[in-house]
Amino acid sequence: MSRHNFRREHRRGPDMPPVISEEAWIGRRRLLEAFGFGGVSALLASCGGSVTAFQGETEPLGESGWAPGWEPAGGGSLYPAARNQDYRVARATTPQDVAARHNNIYEFHPGRAGPVYKHVGDFSARPWQVEIRGEVEEERTVDIDDIARVAPLEERIYRFRCVEAWSMVVPWTGLPMADFVRWCKPKESARFVRFVSFLDPARAEGQRKAKHYPWPYYEGLRMDEAMHPLAMLATGIFGHGLPMQHGAPLRVIVPWKYGFKSLKSFVRVEFTRKQPGTFWNDLQSKEYSFLSNVEPDVPHPRWSQSTERDIATGDRIPTLPFNGYGDQVAKLY
Ligand SMILES: Nc1nc2c(c(=O)[nH]1)N[C@H]1C(S)=C(S)[C@@H](COP(=O)(O)O)O[C@H]1N2
Numbered sequence: 001m002s003r004h005n006f007r008r009e010h011r012r013g014p015d016m017p018p019v020i021s022e023e024a025w026i027g028r029r030r031l032l033e034a035f036g037f038g039g040v041s042a043l044l045a046s047c048g049g050s051v052t053a054f055q056g057e058t059e060p061l062g063e064s065g066w067a068p069g070w071e072p073a074g075g076g077s078l079y080p081a082a083r084n085q086d087y088r089v090a091r092a093t094t095p096q097d098v099a100a101r102h103n104n105i106y107e108f109h110p111g112r113a114g115p116v117y118k119h120v121g122d123f124s125a126r127p128w129q130v131e132i133r134g135e136v137e138e139e140r141t142v143d144i145d146d147i148a149r150v151a152p153l154e155e156r157i158y159r160f161r162c163v164e165a166w167s168m169v170v171p172w173t174g175l176p177m178a179d180f181v182r183w184c185k186p187k188e189s190a191r192f193v194r195f196v197s198f199l200d201p202a203r204a205e206g207q208r209k210a211k212h213y214p215w216p217y218y219e220g221l222r223m224d225e226a227m228h229p230l231a232m233l234a235t236g237i238f239g240h241g242l243p244m245q246h247g248a249p250l251r252v253i254v255p256w257k258y259g260f261k262s263l264k265s266f267v268r269v270e271f272t273r274k275q276p277g278t279f280w281n282d283l284q285s286k287e288y289s290f291l292s293n294v295e296p297d298v299p300h301p302r303w304s305q306s307t308e309r310d311i312a313t314g315d316r317i318p319t320l321p322f323n324g325y326g327d328q329v330a331k332l333y
């Protein structure tokens, strides 16, 4: 794709309809696997524009192949963490293979959710440090292992709903964001917490190609949102450390908000007095608000938010207010 086309294709937001729908892709993959084919590129070569994304097809990793090749945050002995049974979902958990092949992380693959795992290359989440800055008693730079040991790691099954109307149900490993926030020792004056992702255009091809984005990716939460028991600092998924495409080595999870609020791979946490800017709000304020809670009755300017597509089954299902967490979080708003 030329630079010009690339820009045209990718400037619209975290919500571009896929060139080929993920249902179709998964469907073809299942079909091919059933017939014993390892890759899909040969078949897709006849599909014109959709071919680009599938060039360089690598062997499927399979259920156990998604654990990262580096030591996860806190060390491998902390995984798998015990499941916290208070956090369950009355909907089938998305198979790991499906979740790990359908991701959104513009640093590696800007434009739409898709097979980001093919674009992470040999990017490694070690060594990795996190700066704690702003309205805190003492600014510090800490190692991910210190963060992962702030509280016992636990597993929680959460719904996850992207603003582009796909969704999944996955087991995250991590700790309550509230415990991490307290450990940062914010001052009374701190009213928001801002997260910033890595900047590494040499290794992250999306940051090289999509030069028109204001890298690095940044997001923010109100302090009461970050302190809510549902907010997590995730270090793992499916019982192991996060693979790069899911946001290694640590990320934010706020399950009642659209997926783009759940920033991945952060290197900086900053406590602020004023509401910080956020990546998508700064790019398209009419489409992506600072709060961005899941609100099925409030359509995106370009599509309805009343239903969502389960990435595993392909089923269209109703979207729930606050993504099903209204009884816990509605009181915040
Ligand atoms: N740093 C960073 N974090 C990010 C994104 C991104 O492009 N960069 N994309 C967001 C979007 S739009 C979604 S839907 C989720 C996807 O998370 P998943 O790939 O683990 O499902 O990550 C969010 N966090």
Ligand SMILES: [Mo]
Pocket (backbone or CB within 6 Å): 014, 104, 162, 163, 164, 258, 259, 260
């Ligand atoms: Mo998203």
